[in-house]
Amino acid sequence: MMREPKQDRSRATRQRLLEATIECLADSGWAATSVSVVAERAGVSRGATQHHFPTREDLITASLEYMFDSRMTLIDDGDLDAAPEVGRTEAVVTRIVDQYCGTLFKAALQVWTAAAADQELRRRIVPLEERFGRVAHRVAVRQLGVEDDADPVVHRMVQATLDLGRGLGLADVLTDDSRRRAEIVRNWATQLDAVLADARRRRARDVRTG
Numbered sequence: 001m002m003r004e005p006k007q008d009r010s011r012a013t014r015q016r017l018l019e020a021t022i023e024c025l026a027d028s029g030w031a032a033t034s035v036s037v038v039a040e041r042a043g044v045s046r047g048a049t050q051h052h053f054p055t056r057e058d059l060i061t062a063s064l065e066y067m068f069d070s071r072m073t074l075i076d077d078g079d080l081d082a083a084p085e086v087g088r089t090e091a092v093v094t095r096i097v098d099q100y101c102g103t104l105f106k107a108a109l110q111v112w113t114a115a116a117a118d119q120e121l122r123r124r125i126v127p128l129e130e131r132f133g134r135v136a137h138r139v140a141v142r143q144l145g146v147e148d149d150a151d152p153v154v155h156r157m158v159q160a161t162l163d164l165g166r167g168l169g170l171a172d173v174l175t176d177d178s179r180r181r182a183e184i185v186r187n188w189a190t191q192l193d194a195v196l197a198d199a200r201r202r203r204a205r206d207v208r209t210g
Contacts, residue, residue, distance in 0.1 A: 100169030
């Protein structure tokens with residue numbers, strides 16, 4: 001039987017460590033996420049772990065990058081491009097909210113909390129979260145079929161949708177908030193749909209009279 005190439009094994013080990021870090025952060029919190037705990041959870045020796053990530057800070061920073069990429073993959077899955085127009089807005093809002101209610105967000109929340117009291121960690125995480133916010137907004141605009149994000153009302157509503165998702169994710173940390181969350185998503189999607197429809201009508205009117 002052919003052995004897996006060394007480079008592939010190294011990449012697989014690195015990914016296991018990053019995934020184990022995220023799971024540990026979400027399940028056990030910041031203080032409990034040590035290099036040794038992560039290594040044990042990933043089934044990797046401490047020496048191999050330190051080969052990839054010499055310090056805890058290196059491991060956490062790499063995990064933040066991995067969380068960013070994974071969160072963007074979840075929010076930008078692409079399937080909605082083929083979704084029917086009816087119910088599309090609710091489908092987009094649901095996807096955004098679901099992204100904030102999963103393991104990745106819970107892990108990120110642990111890091112945010114730690115960063116509030118750790119200036120060096122805050123220096124590392126703020127640029128990543130600012131980048132995530134910008135990309136998430138662009139993705140939401142595209143998925144919602146927004147024609148003019150320069151419209152201040154539309155821009156604020158899209159941003160409010162992302163803020164709503166974050167707030168509902170926080171509400172879900174301690175208790176299962178799924179039933180209330182589903183109703184909020186439906187109601188918000190109805191309001192957002194009305195705003196987007198009104199913006200399309202204004203745009204069409206401006207084109208005709210322009």
